[in-house]
Amino acid sequence: MFSWFANPHRFLMLSSWLAPLFYAAAALLIAWGLWQGLWMVPKDDYQGGDIMRVMFIHVPAAWLAMASYLGMAVMSFVWFIWRHEVADIAAKAIAPLGATWTALCLATGAIWGKPTWGTWWQWDDARMMSVLFMFFLFLGYIALRAAMDTRQKAARAGAILAMVGALNVPLIKFSVDLFTSLHQDASVITTEGPKMAAVYLWPLLISSVGHSLLFAALVMTLMRAEIWTRRAAQSRARLMTGD
């Protein structure tokens, strides 16, 4: 299956209609989620009143922070084992976008935290801390790739780092959980279980799908840009050598 997608030409063909489709679907779903979240759903007094409406951007961002790092690690693994160029192009494209949504998760979390916990940054919240370290993992990955002088070296170094990072994420998560369980007293808003009424669940789910589609579409566009850039570089090299 990977080999089928591994052909850059086939990827360009596929993404030329898939990306616009994803953009359109994302726009519809995100718009519906926003409309529901900001206008329609009633405020939840158990979760601090109107402030819980931040959830409809915070939760999709948190989901994408996790999913995008996992996606980057999987793509790195595929590249490392099978050396499919498209997998490396995907990993490279996911990094800056994943960092963007991770930053969004941190920012909206901090804004949500101020009126709820009375502080912008809750050191005792395991999820905020874990997401912060994921953000650092993304930054390190981007910086390492940028520091390498050839495309091949950037791909190899990036893949090693992404895989080492992915192995460490569960350990980081566990250690942060242990650290925060010492003095956890904040009322953490939960999105699981029966506490979450269906009236919130649907807009939340639709927003998350919308953000995921937008993310995937942006990754595809960035991958297309990378493939075009590489082709242009090849053509330029041929012009220089004169054949």
Next chain:
Amino acid sequence: MLPDFDSNAAFIWASYSVGLVLIGGAMASVWLKARAAKTELIRIEARVRDHKRG
């Protein structure tokens, strides 16, 4: 037009503004990058064709 919040309106709007700026910024930079790459590729390929024709 805009929804009316009973409490914490500033925080809610701040969250969604950050989202607009970050996501909008990401979209703009990705699209600009793709367009620049495409333009450059077309330019180079035209030069390659000219070169081949002599």
Next chain:
Amino acid sequence: MTPAPILSAFRQALGEAWAGGAGALLPVGFFAGAAVLVPLGVGTDPETLRTIGPGILWVSLALSSLVTLERIFQADAEDGSLDLWLQTGAPAASIAAAKTLAHWLTAGLPLALLSPFLLLMFQAQIGGALLENMLYYAFGGLAFYFWGGVSAALAATVRRGGLLISLIALPLYVPTAIFGALAMGDGPSSAAAPLFLAASTLFALAVAPFAMGAALRLAAD
């Protein structure tokens, strides 16, 4: 495949550490210097210093491991000794592990041995806890050196890679720093924390050499 190249890498790394005459004094000086800057910043209240002392030493240990590791593989990649080792057919992972171990012995272990004296400066009481903490610093430092070694190997061909190495290593240091600090506290999870610290160090010893090996083969290309 003989252990000779691995031994020679180990010996060369030991020699490197003592080169320039200063030897282990250099990292020790950095470690102590970083630690004693803190009371100048946060004030000299004994109660505060006693609380933050162990944590300050963890941070100083992490910083000094990064500073010592910056050039560990870079010099080998530049002068060609890396190519020589890899040509002998010795596994890159073993060579990397040997070098990192040598650096921990010469730069990491002395810091742990110094830690009781620094903790006394941070108003700790004399007691068995000081020796226990020394063990934690030694073991946690080993994990720092191995994860730091991974980022140093990845950045081996990057000129002025110091900041890059720190950025990459920082999130990998988190579990060790947390478990280490918890092991020295008296909270509910302090009893289990030493075991977690040991487990995360063993995890580093098991995984990091392979990542370093892959990164070194990349640097040699």
